[in-house]
Amino acid sequence: MNTPLVIRPRAEDVEGQPILRPLPSAKCRNVGPFVFFDHMLETRYPAGKGMNIRQHPHIGLSTLTYLFEGQIQHKDSLGSDQVVNAGDVSWMTAGSEIAHVERTPEPLKDSGFTMHGLQIWLASPKDREHGPGHYSHHPAATLPVSDNLGVKIRMIAGSGFCLESPVPVLSPTLYAELNLQTATTLLIPTEHEERALYVLSGEVQLDGELIEPHSLVVLPVGEEMTLFAESDCHAVLFGGAPLDGPRRINWNFVASDPALIDEARRRWAAGDWPTVPGESERIELPKHRSPPTPL
Numbered sequence: 585m586n587t588p589l590v591i592r593p594r595a596e597d598v599e600g601q602p603i604l605r606p607l608p609s610a611k612c613r614n615v616g617p618f619v620f621f622d623h624m625l626e627t628r629y630p631a632g633k634g635m636n637i638r639q640h641p642h643i644g645l646s647t648l649t650y651l652f653e654g655q656i657q658h659k660d661s662l663g664s665d666q667v668v669n670a671g672d673v674s675w676m677t678a679g680s681e682i683a684h685v686e687r688t689p690e691p692l693k694d695s696g697f698t699m700h701g702l703q704i705w706l707a708s709p710k711d712r713e714h715g716p717g718h719y720s721h722h723p724a725a726t727l728p729v730s731d732n733l734g735v736k737i738r739m740i741a742g743s744g745f746c747l748e749s750p751v752p753v754l755s756p757t758l759y760a761e762l763n764l765q766t767a768t769t770l771l772i773p774t775e776h777e778e779r780a781l782y783v784l785s786g787e788v789q790l791d792g793e794l795i796e797p798h799s800l801v802v803l804p805v806g807e808e809m810t811l812f813a814e815s816d817c818h819a820v821l822f823g824g825a826p827l828d829g830p831r832r833i834n835w836n837f838v839a840s841d842p843a844l845i846d847e848a849r850r851r852w853a854a855g856d857w858p859t860v861p862g863e864s865e866r867i868e869l870p871k872h873r874s875p876p877t878p879l
Contacts, residue, residue, distance in 0.1 A: 586804035588790065593623065593798060601627060601635055601699065606782065606800035608833065615780040615802060616824030617755050619645070619831055619838060620705035623784070623798070626653065631696040634688025639859065639866035641852045642678035643845075644713045644831075644838040646754065649674040650740055650761075651701035655692050660684035661858035664719040670701075671724030673740060675751050677708065681848070682717035685860050702820065704759075707831045710840050712754050726750055734765035742824060744775055756825040764788070764813035772809045772821065779803040779823035786817030835870060 593606035607621035608614065635656070649656060651670045658666045658674050661683040668674040676684060688697070728747040730737045739747035742757030749759075758776040764786070772779065781790065781801045788795050789812040795801055803809055803823075811819075829840050837845045851857055853869045 586807065588793075588804060588809075589802040590795070591800040591802070593800065596622075598622075599635055599637055600633075601625075604798055612780075612800075612802055614707065614827060614831065615822065616776065616778040617706040617708075617753075617757060617827060618704055618759075618780075618822055618824075619707045619833060621782070621800070621822075622703040623782070624699060624701045624703060626698060626700035628698050629688070629693075629696060631694060634693040634697075635686065635699065636688070637686040637867075639683050639685050639863045640836055641681065641683045641848065641857055642676075642836050642838075643680055643682075643848045644678060644708050644840070645705045646675060646677040646708060647684075648704050648706065648741060648751070648759070649686070649701065650703075651699070654697055654699035654701065655689050656686050657689045658684065658686055658719070658721075659860050659863065660717070660719055661860050662717055662719055663861055664721075666719075666721045668721065669724065671727070673722040673727065673749075673751050675720050675722065675741070677712075677718040677752075677754065679708075679715045679717040680713070681851075681858060683858055683860055683866075685863055704822075705838065706753070706755075706757065707827055707838050709755050710828055713839060713844065718752070720752060722749075722751055734768040735770050736763040737761070737770075740820075744773075744821075753824075758824050759822045760820065762811075762817070762819045762821055764811065764817040764819075766813055766815050768813050770811040772803065772811060774806055774808055776823045776825070777805055778826055779821060781811070782820050782822070784818040784820070786819075787814035788812065788817045788819065789814060 593604035604623040741751040741759040
């Protein structure tokens with residue numbers, strides 16, 4: 585039996601929003617197609633304050649935003665303009681070029697609110713790195729749920745546990761929200777080759793080993809493992825098929841070929857990029873290596 589890899593995330597701050605970022609890390613670059621994972625910590629914004637991630641570009645990836653509390657307004661260069669509520673999935677596939685904006689909707693900003701959620705990137709398969717972008721919004725009610733014996737599973741994207749999400753993933757994917765009541769158990773099957781567990785809150789054991797909240801645990805390939813909730817537990821399980829080769833991440837660009845990133849950097853710096861309708865502000869290309877901009 586192999587020992588699971590435990591990753592403690594690093595703390596970051598994005599436009600005033602505190603986050604924890606376990607992926608990518610020196611210990612693990614990706615789990616299945618997941619190359620980037622941000623936990624937006626539960627944060628109370630007073631009236632008049634909110635998030636405002638200005639116009640920025642992406643290539644070679646899909647972004648997925650999933651909130652537990654709060655709202656985000658998504659706008660992109662395809663013309664999409666969507667308010668994303670807690671429990672909804674906001675899914676954007678970049679293709680060879682896309683730009684987008686994510687911000688707090690004005691009505692919510694005016695009243696004050698709490699923000700809490702997850703933002704992840706999935707690398708596109710090599711044959712889907714090019715071509716047009718795509719955006720789709722999936723209301724909470726459209727996501728399949730299993731709720732039995734104190735264990736609730738909501739399939740955010742992909743498939744597993746006999747559930748399949750309507751989100752149009754590009755490769756075999758698992759992304760499930762787990763809520764376990766105290767003293768319940770869940771067998772984690774091996775239906776996906778690469779899997780990881782991120783514990784949002786609660787006391788939980790994995791095959792008898794205590795997992796601290798805000799830990800990411802990469803599960804051994806081919807081994808079933810049992811999750812036991814010592815207290816009410818909130819977690820996500822994610823992964824999928826291995827990537828079809830290594831990926832480079834540079835700022836907000838993901839690609840299998842470094843030349844694609846070089847070209848994207850050149851084009852964004854030169855202003856040769858589709859723009860978000862009605863938006864003029866943008867995040868400029870950093871001159872030096874910098875952390876990715878989420879969303």
